Amino acid sequence: MRNYVVILVVMLLCSCKKEVGTDLKNRKLKVVATTSQVADLIKEVAGEYVDLERLMGAGVDPHLYKASEGDVAKFYNADVIFYSGLHLEGKLEDVFEKMRRQGKVTIAVSDAILKSDLISSADFASSFDPHFWFSIAYWKKTVVYVANQLSILDKKNALIYKTNAERYIEKLTRLELRNKVQLDELPKEKRILVTAHDAFAYFGKTYGFKVVSLQGLSTATEAGVQDVQRLSNFIIRHNVKAIFIESSVPVRTVEALQAAVNSKNHKVEIGGTLFSDALGNPNTKEGTYIGMYEFNMKTIINALK
Ligand SMILES: [Zn+2]
Known part of the structure; x- marks a missing residue:
C-alpha cells in the first residue's frame, strides 16, 4: 500500500x-x-x-x-x-x-x-x-x-x-x-461609505467617497469596542444616513455599530448588503463582476441620497 x-x-x-x-x-x-x-x-x-x-x-x-x-x-x-x-x-x-x-x-x-x-x-x-x-x-x-x-x-x-x-x-x-451618470444623483457631501471592513478604498478614490470601516483591510481582526465608539461618533458628526453590510462578512459588526449610534439618540439605517470580496450567486446578475458593480452602485446611491 x-x-x-x-x-x-x-x-x-x-x-x-x-x-x-x-x-x-x-x-x-x-x-x-x-x-x-x-x-x-x-x-x-x-x-x-x-x-x-x-x-x-x-x-x-x-x-x-x-x-x-x-x-x-x-x-x-x-x-x-x-x-x-x-x-x-x-x-x-x-x-x-x-x-x-x-x-x-x-x-x-x-x-x-x-x-x-x-x-x-x-x-x-x-x-x-x-x-x-x-x-x-x-x-x-x-x-x-x-x-x-x-x-x-x-x-x-x-x-x-x-x-x-x-x-x-x-x-x-x-x-x-x-456609473458616472448615476452618481450625479448623489451630492458630494453625501459620499461617505461606512462598511464592516476596508474593501472600498479604490471605489472611494475613483468616485470621490470618503470610506470608513470597522475592521481594517482584513476581516481576520474583529472590531473592538473602541472602534465601534469611534465610528459611531463619526457617523453622528457627519450626519451619515446609512451604513452597509457586506455579503462576505457577518452582519453583527455593522449591527453593533447601528446600535451604538441609536443609543446616542441618533438614527442610522442599514442601507443594504454590498458585494465586497465575493460576487453574488452564480447564474444571477450579481454573480458577475458587472452585475455586482451595478447592484452596489444602485444600493449605495439609493440609501445615501
Ligand atoms: Zn477584503
Whole structure:
C-alpha cells in the first residue's frame, strides 16, 4: 500500500513538472480560479474554451478561506491557478508556494497593476490594499493580462482570448460611463461609505467617497469596542444616513455599530448588503463582476441620497 502511495506522489510530481500545453491539442486547458471575481474574469475571457473550477462561492470571505483536501487535489489537477493576489487569499499563500515549488503555474491577476498605482498600507501583509478590483480601470488591465497569460499557455485559442478580452473591455467602459451618470444623483457631501471592513478604498478614490470601516483591510481582526465608539461618533458628526453590510462578512459588526449610534439618540439605517470580496450567486446578475458593480452602485446611491 505504502509503495502505491509513493508511486502516486511521484507520478503527481512528474505530471506537474511537465510543460503546460504539450497535450492541449486534444483537451481544454484546466484552470482553477480562487475568488468569484477572478473566476468571472476567466469566464469572460475564455468562455467554454477552458475547463474552469471556481474555489470560492458567493458569500465566501477570501481573507479567511483555507484550502480543503479537495481544493489541493483541484490545484494538482490544474494546468494553471489564477488568484487575486496581494495577500487577499492570505491563508492560501503557503499552498501556492508549495505548488510553485512543484512546477505548477500560478498567476496573480493583481500582477497586471503597477505597484506604484496601488494603494499602499503599512498594516497589511502585502503592504498594499488588495481590493483593487473596485477600480474598473485596473480591472481592465487584468483582463488584458489574463488574455495574454492564457494565450501563452494555450496558443491555439489565443485569438479567441484576445477578441473576448477586447469585447469585455468595451462592456467595462460602458459600465464606467453609466456609473458616472448615476452618481450625479448623489451630492458630494453625501459620499461617505461606512462598511464592516476596508474593501472600498479604490471605489472611494475613483468616485470621490470618503470610506470608513470597522475592521481594517482584513476581516481576520474583529472590531473592538473602541472602534465601534469611534465610528459611531463619526457617523453622528457627519450626519451619515446609512451604513452597509457586506455579503462576505457577518452582519453583527455593522449591527453593533447601528446600535451604538441609536443609543446616542441618533438614527442610522442599514442601507443594504454590498458585494465586497465575493460576487453574488452564480447564474444571477450579481454573480458577475458587472452585475455586482451595478447592484452596489444602485444600493449605495439609493440609501445615501
Ligand atoms: Zn477584503
